[in-house]
Amino acid sequence: MIDESTVNHVARLARLRLTPDEQQVMREELSGILEHIDAIRAMDLDGVEPTTHVIAVENVLRPDVPRPGLSRDDALREAADVVDGSFGVPRMD
Amino acid sequence: MSLRDLSAVEQIAALEAGETTSLELVDAHLAAVEADDVEAFLAIDAEGARARAREIDAMPSRPALGGVPIGIKDALSTRDVVTTSGSRMLEGFRPVYTATCVQRLQDAGAIVVGKTNMDEFAMGSSTENSAYKNTLNPWDHGRVPGGSSGGSAASVAQRQVPWSLGSDTGGSIRQPAALCGIVGMKPTYGAVSRYGLIAFASSLDQVGPFSRTVADSALLLKHMVGRDPMDSTSLDWPGEIALPTATDMSGLRVGVVEELMGEGIEPGVKAAIEASLRTMEDLGATVVPISLPTSLSGLATYYVLAPAECSSNLARFDGIRYGPSVDADNLLDQYEITRGDLFGPEVKRRIMLGTFALASGYYDQYYGRAQKVRTLMVQEFAQAFEQVDLLASPTSPSVAFPLGDRTADPYAMYLADVCTIPVSLAGVPAISIPCGLSDGLPVGLQLAGPAFSENRLFDAAHAIEQAIAFDTRPPGLAT
Amino acid sequence: MSAYEPVIGVEIHVQLSTRTKMFCGCELSFGDPPNTHTCPVCLAHPGVLPVVNEEAIRRALVIGLALGCEIAPRSIFHRKNYFYPDLPKAYQVSQFDIPICGRGEFTAIREDGSELTVGITRAHLEEDAAKLTHEGGRRAGAEGSVVDFNRGGTPLVEIVTEPDLRSGSDVATFLRQLRQTLLFLGVSDCSMEEGSMRADANVSIRPVGSHELGTKTELKNMNSFRFLERGIEAEIARQERILSEGGRISQETVHYEPETGHITSLRSKEESHDYRYFPEPDLVPVVPDPAWVESLRAEQPELPVPLRRRMVAEMGLSAEDAEVLTESPELVEYFMQAAALADPKACANWIRGELRAQLRETGEEPWQSKVTPAHVAALVDLLAAGTVSVPAAKEVLAGMIQTGDQPAAVVESKGLAAMDDGDLAAIIAELVAANPDQAQQLRDGKDKVLGFFVGQAMKQTGGRANPQSVQKLVREAVLGE
Known part of the structure; x- marks a missing residue:
C-alpha cells in the first residue's frame, strides 16, 4: 500500500491537484494496480538489456534547412491569454 | 441495398464506373453520421466533406481512394477541425496542422466526414472514459463498443462510414474491432507516421485502419505507410501493401498461443476461436500450440511503460498555449487546477502511476525492469516466428460487456487488453477479424506476424474471412 | 593564507549558431518580434515529434574533439521532466547517461604564462528553453509573465567540467580561452550579453589538505566573465565566513549582485527536483560514423x-x-x-x-x-x-x-617619403646654427638633447625626416663625427 505522502508527492510532481476524496481513492487504486505490477519485480532479469525501441534504426537526422513555420496569429490563436504578441502566464511565486 | 452497405473497395468501383458520385456517397453517409444512433462522432465536418466531394467529382480522373468518406479518431490532429482526444483538456481546440497519415489519405482521395469518440487520450477499453459521451455497441446498445477507438469501430459497424482510422497502443484498434464485429489492424511499429497522433505512449502507439472487409483495411493501410521526415521512428515499408486475394492458407504454420487460450477467456470466445482454428486447418494451414510465457507478464509490463510515457507526454497540457484554462492567479495554481480539473479520473490515475514509476528511487524497480521484460517479450516473439508464420489468439477475452460494468474497477478494465498487449510490446503487426458469435455478440480472432508481415496477415485474414463469411451487419441495423 | 581551499566546477551552455532549431525547421533569430519563429513542434502542440538537426550533431562533435573528449560510439537522448512556462513540452530533450562527448581536458594559459588544465566531464546536446519575461505581463488584470518561443528549441551544447578550478580568476581565464576556442571552431556566437554563452559555477570550499568535497552552492547565470570572477570570489568569502563562524553551508542557488557585491540566495533546493529522466522514445540513437568523426578531427583549425x-x-x-x-x-x-x-x-x-x-x-x-x-x-x-x-x-x-x-x-x-640625407643635412645645418645652446649641451656630452633636434627637424619637414638620420646628421654637424 503506498502511503498518503507518496500520493501527495507524486501528485505535486505531476502538477495534479487532487481533492481529499480523490487522494484517498487514488491511494487505494494505485496500491491495487501496483500489486499486479509487482509480478515483474519478482522476475529474474539479470543480464537482460532494456528495450527502448523495438525498431533497430539509428541516425535519423534532418538537414539544417529552414522550413516555413506558423504565422504569429496561428501560433497564438489557441492561447488563453495573449499579451502584445506573447503568451501570457500567471505570476510565479 | 444502400450505398452504405458497400465496402470501400466497392464504393470506389462504383465511382469509377460512374454509377455514383462522391457527393452522393458523402451525403448518404452524412445522413447516418448526423443521426448518430450509436453516438460515435464528436465532431462532424459536413460542409468540408461536401466541398471536397464536389472538388473530387470535378477532377478529370479520380484519385486512388475515389472520394469515399472516412471517419477519423479524435486523437489525430486535423487542421481547423476541432480535435479533443476525448478530453475536456482540449475542448474546442482547433489544430493548426493535419496529421501525416490523415493528410496522405486526403491526398489519395479520402473525405473526412468527422472525428470519432474515444476514451480520453486513448486510455481505456470501453470508450466510457470519453469526457463527452458513451458510444454504444451497434450490436447491443446496452453494451460498450470497446476502446479506446470505440467511435471509429462503432461508426464502421453501424455503416456510417465504410472505414475509419484508429490508434492502438495496447489493443485500442483490435479490441473494439473485435467487440463491434469488424476488421481492425495494428501495423508494425513505425510503419505509419505518428506525426499528428496525440501521443499516449510513444514507444507503442500506432495508427491503423478499421473496415468491414480485410481488403478495405489493406487498401487504407497501403496509402498510409512509409517514412515521414516528421517522425524519426517511422520506417520505409519494404515493398508495397497488396490487396489480399488468397482463398487458402496452404503452407502456413499457425501457432496458437497457449497462455492466451486458458484462464480468463470466456467459453463462448474460446469456442469461436477453436472453430476458426479448424477453419484454418481446412484452408490448408498447420495449427500447432506454442508457448509465450512472458506474455503473462505483458499486462504488468504495459502498465508500467505506457503510464510512464503518458505522464511525460501529457505534461504539455497546461492551458497556456492551447486548450481551456481555469482562472488562476499564480503559476502553480495554473498547472495544478487546470490539470486537476480538466483531466478525467483514468488519465489522472495513469499519470500518477507513470510519475510514480519514473520517480527517483522507483525507476529501477519499475520502469527499468519493465523495459527489460519488454526485451524478453521481443525475443520470445522472434523465437516463435522461427517456428510459425502466424500467431493466433482471441483478440479480447470477452465479448462486449455492458456499459458501466467495469468502470468501478480499473484493473478489470485493464484485463480487456490481456491478449493484445504482448503484440504491442513486441512491436509486430496484428489484425483482428470477426470469426463468429457468442451469445449473439461478435468474437474477434487475432492474428499476429513478424515485423512487416502485413501482406501475409491480410492474405490469411482474407482467406478466413471468405471461408467464415461472417455477416458484419448488426441485427438491429435497419436495411 | 586562508585555511580553506576553494573547489570550483563550471557548467557552460553554448547556443549553437545553426540555421535551424534542434528538433524542428524553425529559423534561429535574435531580436525578431516575439513568436515569429515557431511551429507546432517547438510550441509543443498535441501530436508533434522531434527530428534531430544533423548540423547540431556535427557541431557537438567538433566541440568534443577540440576538448579532447571521448566521442560516444552510440549516444541517446533522454527526457528531463519538469514544469515551467518556458518549457512547452514540460520536458527538455537532453542527454543523460550516454552523452555524445565524454571525458576530455582543456588547457588554458594564465597571464603569468603558467598552464591551467581543467578536466571536462562531458559535453552533451540539448534544446534551449523559450524566453520568459517577468515584467510587463498581465493576466486577467493581475501581474504575470510573458513567453516568447522564438528562442525555444535552439540547439545547446552543455559543457560540464570537473571541480578542478581553485579561484575566480582561474575560472575567468578558463572561460575566456574556452570561448575563444569555440569562436575559432565557428560553432557559436558565444555572446555573454546576448546569452548565447552562459556559465554557472558550482562553488564549495574545504580545509586545506582535505580531499573531501564540501557542500556546494550554484552561482547562476552571470552575463560577464568579470562578474562571474567577482561573484565566485564573493561566494568563497561568504562560505569562509560561515564556516569560520561554525556555521554550515546549505546547498542552494545563489546570485551575485554586481552593484552591491552581495550574494543572495535565489531559492533553497529543499523541494528537491526529481526530473524523472527516461530515454526519449520519439528519437533514435545517434551513432556517428567513425570516418565522419575522423574527417572532423582532420578539419579542425x-x-x-x-x-x-x-x-x-x-x-x-x-x-x-x-x-x-x-x-x-x-x-x-x-x-x-x-x-x-x-x-x-x-x-x-x-x-x-x-x-x-x-x-x-x-x-x-x-x-x-x-x-x-x-x-x-x-x-x-x-x-x-x-x-x-x-x-x-x-x-x-x-x-x-x-x-x-x-x-x-x-x-x-x-609626399611622405623620408627626405634623403642631402636635403636633410641643409636643414640640420640651419637648426644647429639657430640653436647654439643646445649644440653646446651636446658637446658637453648631454645626448638627451638629440631629442630636441629630432623634434625640431620633424616640425620643419612635416614629419618626413628619418629620426635616425637626424641624429646622425646632428652629431656630424656638431661633433664632426
Whole structure:
C-alpha cells in the first residue's frame, strides 16, 4: 500500500491537484494496480538489456534547412491569454 | 441495398464506373453520421466533406481512394477541425496542422466526414472514459463498443462510414474491432507516421485502419505507410501493401498461443476461436500450440511503460498555449487546477502511476525492469516466428460487456487488453477479424506476424474471412 | 593564507549558431518580434515529434574533439521532466547517461604564462528553453509573465567540467580561452550579453589538505566573465565566513549582485527536483560514423591556445601580443597573412597597436577595413627600409584606411617619403646654427638633447625626416663625427 505522502508527492510532481476524496481513492487504486505490477519485480532479469525501441534504426537526422513555420496569429490563436504578441502566464511565486 | 452497405473497395468501383458520385456517397453517409444512433462522432465536418466531394467529382480522373468518406479518431490532429482526444483538456481546440497519415489519405482521395469518440487520450477499453459521451455497441446498445477507438469501430459497424482510422497502443484498434464485429489492424511499429497522433505512449502507439472487409483495411493501410521526415521512428515499408486475394492458407504454420487460450477467456470466445482454428486447418494451414510465457507478464509490463510515457507526454497540457484554462492567479495554481480539473479520473490515475514509476528511487524497480521484460517479450516473439508464420489468439477475452460494468474497477478494465498487449510490446503487426458469435455478440480472432508481415496477415485474414463469411451487419441495423 | 581551499566546477551552455532549431525547421533569430519563429513542434502542440538537426550533431562533435573528449560510439537522448512556462513540452530533450562527448581536458594559459588544465566531464546536446519575461505581463488584470518561443528549441551544447578550478580568476581565464576556442571552431556566437554563452559555477570550499568535497552552492547565470570572477570570489568569502563562524553551508542557488557585491540566495533546493529522466522514445540513437568523426578531427583549425604557444616560440611575439591577436579567428587570420609577408613582430605591433587605435573611430575591425594584411606587411617593409619614418607611417596608415591604396601610393600622393640625407643635412645645418645652446649641451656630452633636434627637424619637414638620420646628421654637424 503506498502511503498518503507518496500520493501527495507524486501528485505535486505531476502538477495534479487532487481533492481529499480523490487522494484517498487514488491511494487505494494505485496500491491495487501496483500489486499486479509487482509480478515483474519478482522476475529474474539479470543480464537482460532494456528495450527502448523495438525498431533497430539509428541516425535519423534532418538537414539544417529552414522550413516555413506558423504565422504569429496561428501560433497564438489557441492561447488563453495573449499579451502584445506573447503568451501570457500567471505570476510565479 | 444502400450505398452504405458497400465496402470501400466497392464504393470506389462504383465511382469509377460512374454509377455514383462522391457527393452522393458523402451525403448518404452524412445522413447516418448526423443521426448518430450509436453516438460515435464528436465532431462532424459536413460542409468540408461536401466541398471536397464536389472538388473530387470535378477532377478529370479520380484519385486512388475515389472520394469515399472516412471517419477519423479524435486523437489525430486535423487542421481547423476541432480535435479533443476525448478530453475536456482540449475542448474546442482547433489544430493548426493535419496529421501525416490523415493528410496522405486526403491526398489519395479520402473525405473526412468527422472525428470519432474515444476514451480520453486513448486510455481505456470501453470508450466510457470519453469526457463527452458513451458510444454504444451497434450490436447491443446496452453494451460498450470497446476502446479506446470505440467511435471509429462503432461508426464502421453501424455503416456510417465504410472505414475509419484508429490508434492502438495496447489493443485500442483490435479490441473494439473485435467487440463491434469488424476488421481492425495494428501495423508494425513505425510503419505509419505518428506525426499528428496525440501521443499516449510513444514507444507503442500506432495508427491503423478499421473496415468491414480485410481488403478495405489493406487498401487504407497501403496509402498510409512509409517514412515521414516528421517522425524519426517511422520506417520505409519494404515493398508495397497488396490487396489480399488468397482463398487458402496452404503452407502456413499457425501457432496458437497457449497462455492466451486458458484462464480468463470466456467459453463462448474460446469456442469461436477453436472453430476458426479448424477453419484454418481446412484452408490448408498447420495449427500447432506454442508457448509465450512472458506474455503473462505483458499486462504488468504495459502498465508500467505506457503510464510512464503518458505522464511525460501529457505534461504539455497546461492551458497556456492551447486548450481551456481555469482562472488562476499564480503559476502553480495554473498547472495544478487546470490539470486537476480538466483531466478525467483514468488519465489522472495513469499519470500518477507513470510519475510514480519514473520517480527517483522507483525507476529501477519499475520502469527499468519493465523495459527489460519488454526485451524478453521481443525475443520470445522472434523465437516463435522461427517456428510459425502466424500467431493466433482471441483478440479480447470477452465479448462486449455492458456499459458501466467495469468502470468501478480499473484493473478489470485493464484485463480487456490481456491478449493484445504482448503484440504491442513486441512491436509486430496484428489484425483482428470477426470469426463468429457468442451469445449473439461478435468474437474477434487475432492474428499476429513478424515485423512487416502485413501482406501475409491480410492474405490469411482474407482467406478466413471468405471461408467464415461472417455477416458484419448488426441485427438491429435497419436495411 | 586562508585555511580553506576553494573547489570550483563550471557548467557552460553554448547556443549553437545553426540555421535551424534542434528538433524542428524553425529559423534561429535574435531580436525578431516575439513568436515569429515557431511551429507546432517547438510550441509543443498535441501530436508533434522531434527530428534531430544533423548540423547540431556535427557541431557537438567538433566541440568534443577540440576538448579532447571521448566521442560516444552510440549516444541517446533522454527526457528531463519538469514544469515551467518556458518549457512547452514540460520536458527538455537532453542527454543523460550516454552523452555524445565524454571525458576530455582543456588547457588554458594564465597571464603569468603558467598552464591551467581543467578536466571536462562531458559535453552533451540539448534544446534551449523559450524566453520568459517577468515584467510587463498581465493576466486577467493581475501581474504575470510573458513567453516568447522564438528562442525555444535552439540547439545547446552543455559543457560540464570537473571541480578542478581553485579561484575566480582561474575560472575567468578558463572561460575566456574556452570561448575563444569555440569562436575559432565557428560553432557559436558565444555572446555573454546576448546569452548565447552562459556559465554557472558550482562553488564549495574545504580545509586545506582535505580531499573531501564540501557542500556546494550554484552561482547562476552571470552575463560577464568579470562578474562571474567577482561573484565566485564573493561566494568563497561568504562560505569562509560561515564556516569560520561554525556555521554550515546549505546547498542552494545563489546570485551575485554586481552593484552591491552581495550574494543572495535565489531559492533553497529543499523541494528537491526529481526530473524523472527516461530515454526519449520519439528519437533514435545517434551513432556517428567513425570516418565522419575522423574527417572532423582532420578539419579542425589550429586552436588559440596552441597557436599562442607557437606565436611566442616561433614568431618572436610577446605573450601579450599572442593573447591579443588570438582574440578572434578573423584577427588571427589577418595577422597570419601579414606575418607571412613581413617581420611578424613588427606586423603584430602595427596591427594590435596603431591600426586598431585608428580604426576605433570608425568602429571597424582590421579585417573589415580597407587595409589588407598585405598593406600592413608592405608598410612594415617601408619602415624597415627607412623609406618612411614612424610618424609618417602613421599618416600612411590613416591614408590607407580612407582610400584602401597601397602604402607606397599613399606615400607618393601625400609626399611622405623620408627626405634623403642631402636635403636633410641643409636643414640640420640651419637648426644647429639657430640653436647654439643646445649644440653646446651636446658637446658637453648631454645626448638627451638629440631629442630636441629630432623634434625640431620633424616640425620643419612635416614629419618626413628619418629620426635616425637626424641624429646622425646632428652629431656630424656638431661633433664632426
